[in-house]
Amino acid sequence: MNSFAFLEKSARQQGDGLALIHGDERISYRDFHKRALAVGGNLVALGCKPGDRVAFCLANSPRIMEVIFGCFAAGLVVVPVNARLHPREMAYIVENSGARILIHGGEYEEGIAANAALFAGVRRISPDAAGSAEPYSILLDEANALGAAVEAAPEDLCWLFYTSGTTGKPKGAMWNHRMVRTVIMNYLADLHNIQPGEMVLHCAPMSHGSGIVALPTVARGAVNAISDSASFDVDALLATVERLKVSHIAFMAPTQIVKLLEDYVPGRYDISSLSAICYGGAPIYVEQLKQAMATFGPVFVQLYGQGEAPITITGLSAAAHARLLAADDPRIGSAGQVRTDVEAHCVDQNDNPLPPGEAGEVVARGDVVMPGYWANPEASAEALRGGWLHTGDIGYFDEQGYLFLLDRAKDMVISGGNNVYPREVEEVIILHPKVANCVVFGIPDDYWGEAVHAVVVPKEGETITAKEIIDFCGEHMAGYKKPKAVDFVDALPVSGYGKILRREVRDQYWQGHSGRIGGGAAAQAGGR
Template identity: 45%
Template sequence: MNLARLLLRSAQTAGARPAVLLGITQLHDYAGLAQRAAALAGALRDRLGLQPGERVGLFTHNHPAVLEILFGCWWAGLAVVPVNPKLHPREAHYILAHSGASAAFIGGDIGGGLGDAALPLPELRALIDIDSAGYAALLQAGRIDAPLERAPGDLAWLFYTSGTTGHPKGVMLTHRNLLTMTLCYFSDVDTVRPQDSALYAAPMSHGAGLYCLPHVLAAARHVVPESRGFDPAEILALGRRLRGISMFAAPTMVRRLVEHAAAAGEHGAGLKTIVYGGGPMYLEDIRRALQVLGPRFVQIYGQGESPMTITALARAHFSDTAHPQHLERLASVGVAQSAVEVRIVDGDGHALPPQSTGEVIVRGDSVMAGYWRDAAATAQALREGWLHTGDVGSLDGDGFLTLRDRSKDVIISGGSNIYPREVEEVLLRHPAVAEVSVIGRRDAEWGEVVVAFIVARPGAVLESTALDALCQQHIARFKRPKEYHFVDALPKNHYGKVLKTELRARLAATAPPA
């Protein structure tokens, strides 16, 4: 089982169909895309000496070459290590070092810091700029005619998700995991026609990139915006020109698209499906989206550990306005996808009845193989065949899951996960900081923003500008606190644990009226 066979199949059966577009300009048809992937696979094996099972990093903004790199790596039997392009080079360095990546592809405008002599990557044999002549030369190599054989349980995608206990963990996703996700797309999310287009406005290093798989299987088009990112006016224009556009978007992107469309008097002509997830979508926001753009939406709930495949709220659920629980369903994240089981359990792992609140657990062929080089974390997350998500929710009598809270203190800002501890550890590097606690505050534009409560050392004078500068040296910009609150002490319980619930209450008490 090799995911690259999906591309080979489409190239053989529909080779002349448009495959990759930059804006409205076609770059490759399916036959050409497969030839480029096969050539890249040959170069990775014959020129760089990579062997099946080795890892290849990918650290770039959205780029048309991402598709041929993904399939070229799989074609050669390699695993891809996608790196969030918003990360700081030091954070990207950790991921490449921990994964033992043998090669890495970088975008021309990011990734340069990976060559820093102070940050050695001893296992990295090649660092390749995808806009360089060196990359173009790789595509002139001799091809590997057919994708190498891989077992269903072989590693395909090593996705690093930030952890609550420090360094990010590498989620091992296999060829079986991602094929299961692909088939769930067709059964639970959306149909795909050859004339449809997958639009990559969200980072291709995450779920938006994984959704290339069902669109390759259907021999549909793949469109990278000329902006290489999210621009509401550009998206609406592409919808009018290309028609049949589907895209993944974080809730903050949906809100921005809706407000732009409303201001421009547009209704999303040509946008077929907007799949949203990756953060809380508030009921009033999705109702506004439906009012402006109509029933073009599907919601998914997943984690890196079960990518895009825990639950789905289908288009039919959005349209069923006569149902007596319609608003409750809009506030939910839908029902279990076809290839998984979902349960709510108590602290001892016992299943709870409908309407009870507990931890969400899931099992099925989409669930990860484990965490890379971290047996302890794997044992904690995977128990008796079930993935313990750390999310808290409840199932109603019809199987609709509503998330109530997150037992992990993750902050989701603009669709990106931010874990407080990694921000706290950076702030504690400042010699004048005695204690720090980081929480999220609800924000109309970003979903949540980072807020830091700081206790200074006796006699020290602290300014937010100095803390900002420290964060800029060590973590990505989107993880930096938007607010600093300097306090005399942090609220704690009898065991010395900081009471973040009390900090959230303080923020709520000082928030301006809505």
């Protein structure tokens, strides 16, 4: 079935019930359904055909949900773009996906205009009617609205989720309607059983994890309440929880939980309605998790997954958190157990299954796993060899099936819940005229989990500062990818084959720390 059916059912059952809240904007399920059909119909009127890609780069708002379900209705493939990306990075995703249309906020107009050649041939639409973009209102013309969603097979693509590899070039994980249904049902079955009318708050980017949790919210006819704060503000968040009687915060990165603990003032707000906070995307220290549970109660729900198997490989429910904490069980530091209809285990370098307690690469299979990467058969074959998704994460399962993550097979850095790929940063730094060589990796950071760090070899006779390197990176990529600090050396260690020994350099910064996925000597919990 077409995933639009989830909205169709909720509109029929909830009618005038609230679907979307953002600031003063209130949209009922009936109107949400009508607007999504209009968006889908007008995209078709603009020349889109089933299977065509439509990209969006938007700050959190109801427009995101209208575009997603509008694309579902028309049989189109939605391509969310991280709103924090540099325009050049945005352009790469638009070009690689072959998106015919880009829907973006007015705040990106200046950057797009400065890189206009990269967006040539792409029709641009903006809710702010910014610059040369056409107004979003053209997508709401009821004269072109669809009467009903198009038919869709389970294998039909509906989403491209861009996630980078060690080469630094983003890859589009293909999602089909079967995957979306599996994500929805698994979330409701294993993590948090959202109920009709429940208030679900979004305070993280809806182009990623939070937006995925919005899907089961729609399926159950609950309310997607979208924070209107431009940045993560604890007072604004908790005031919203009190005002709307929020029961479920859709997704928080561990850094947001740390910030929540730092800024929380007991008794200032009534947050007794809160029953679930979903977290993931990066590790969290066990001590921080224990402190959070002591402060806010047994409300935390952990998920572990990746764009290739969204939010559904393993998980730890609120009840499991409470049980493990009460027993002082070290499994509170795990990434939970394999989800109901997912298979997962660890394998050695030859893909042989490993027994409990023995570390190897985490692999998974099931309907939640992508069929492959968009227009990248080589990467697809490598990631899905043997019929199993190879996650690139190193860990082990204990005797009861709890997954403990130890390291990454790849060199990705997770900083504040954002994936940063060292090669991508290195390729920018090496462009600097004063740089001879460099290596980038994550180092332990008490707040960010990992901080992006660069070690640079200047060209002979050149003098360069850390600020110059950091500012140079900021001219070419998203701010969160920039190094937080830079060290300078005369040479980098290399292997007999001339390859930089990244881990040898990195390990100097990890001495005295137990993990390689977040830093710190404390045991950790969390996932990607």
